[in-house]
Amino acid sequence: MKILVYAEQQDGHLKKSAVEAVSFARQSFESRGDLNITVLLGGQVDTQAAAELGLYGANSVWMPAESILNSFEVHLHALAIQQALAESGAEVLVMAHTYCGKSLVPRLSVAWDAVLAAGVNSPPECASDGSWKVYRTVYSNKGIASYSVSGVRRILSFLPNALKPVECSSPCTVFPWNTTVNSAAAKTRSLELQKVQGKIPLTEAERVISGGRGLKGPEHWHLIEDLAEVCDAATACSKPVSDMHWRSHDEHVGQTGITIKPDLYMAVGISGAIQHLAGVSSSKTIVAINTDREAPFFKVADYGVVGDAFEVLPQLTQAIRRLRKG
């Protein structure tokens, strides 16, 4: 079974999702004895970093010889992936369902005429007839649907943080790869990139500290940021907070915001409206901090503190600092 994995990079560094994608492919189809995983890098990275994908199950890694793919233009990347699919003879394409993945997989499923299982939660269950059963959340995390997937060509995209990468050393070689993609095929022209500096991207974060109206105003957000800093977490907020412009909308998690599934989600001063819970309820561990013992968040939380955020947060931050030093 031949698989092509598309691995994202940014500024010459492999993204976290690159390792996840390789490991997801390896763990999903490990039972297939003839498994062969080729990785197409979405741009040039350090050769040693590329070779390390072998630790997670890659058999060969294709490094673009030209710089054309180093910035992300969706149409150029889609064409490059199609070229790599043809050259590798892969039957299955695996990638992360990140913003890049979300732009690529719909185009590729039409262009490559493949059945698309997009945004799955876990590795497919493979049946003896070759079909897969996949699971994905629906109704904004309020439900889970299982689907049957069959077809000669298939695309599988998985949610970030869906599966922990596992080391499984396989012999791996990095090859230079020449793309036939020409920059004239670009359909958009980038004018400006604004990168969030020094912050952990919310969708990639393993830990997230989220604030709600209980914080009483944007001037108190240092309490959230201090806590986030001591536990290497990203910061997030509820819908009212972004609606009132206390925080920018790209921090809004919930049904109409970003859906996340970190290992740890701490909700501070968020009551837990159904729309908010929808976006965060697949988090592995949930901590709720709220003055109201009846707040709906305590019904889904694993750990709770009934108390004033202004009192709880500094103490919690100190306690984590002690653990980290300890």
Next chain:
Amino acid sequence: MNILVCLSQVPDTTTKISFTSDNKELNKAGVQYIINPYDELALTKALELNEASGGGSITVVHVGGADAEPVLRKALAIGADQAVRIDTAPMDARQVAAEIAHFVSSASFDLVLAGRESIDYNGGLVGGMLAEYLDWPLVNVATSIEGGAGGSMIVCRDMDGGREKLEVYLPAVITCQKELTEPRIPNMRGIMAARTKPLQVLAPQGKGADMHVLEHALPPSRQACRFFEVHQMDELVEALHQQAKVL
């Protein structure tokens, strides 16, 4: 500009989700349907773009049964000029995209706007598939759209860990994210006018679905919450470290 807005109808965001006894579909009893919130932003943006340029027409398209007509009438009340319903049950993104692509090829649109995802199946795929069927550019998850020079649009889009401003030439498909604009509430004049605006029903091309739902389930329920007092933060941290292993 002639703008097409793709609309889907979804359960109201406050809906408590449950499934039919065979778990094959949503239990629709008591469910209120609304225009998918991101599609509503797309419609509002279409109105703003045409108001700014002083011309053009806006068509909304929906793939689905007659039960969606109240939602299409609402779109007409908000300000769309005409509605089109492609009369087939929506099964998966590829089928919906193929039906809309066929309709777009039979008309002349400058721009197709859609929500970045629907809040029922959350696929976020129809816009991208449509762009590929039409061989048009795609800009996914746009937070601002403005007219540029010489038939181009200047669009900001969300990306992993940041935002990009880019230029795209029309015709194009753009999917819409929060922050793009605020939805409009239809006024009485709009509601009256909507009754007589055209709502055309088209026969489907009949492309089948690739993806078949086996069954639905509710998310697993979580264990009861373990409470800590404000002075027990070391104990909470210990539990997160030792028991949950997340710190």
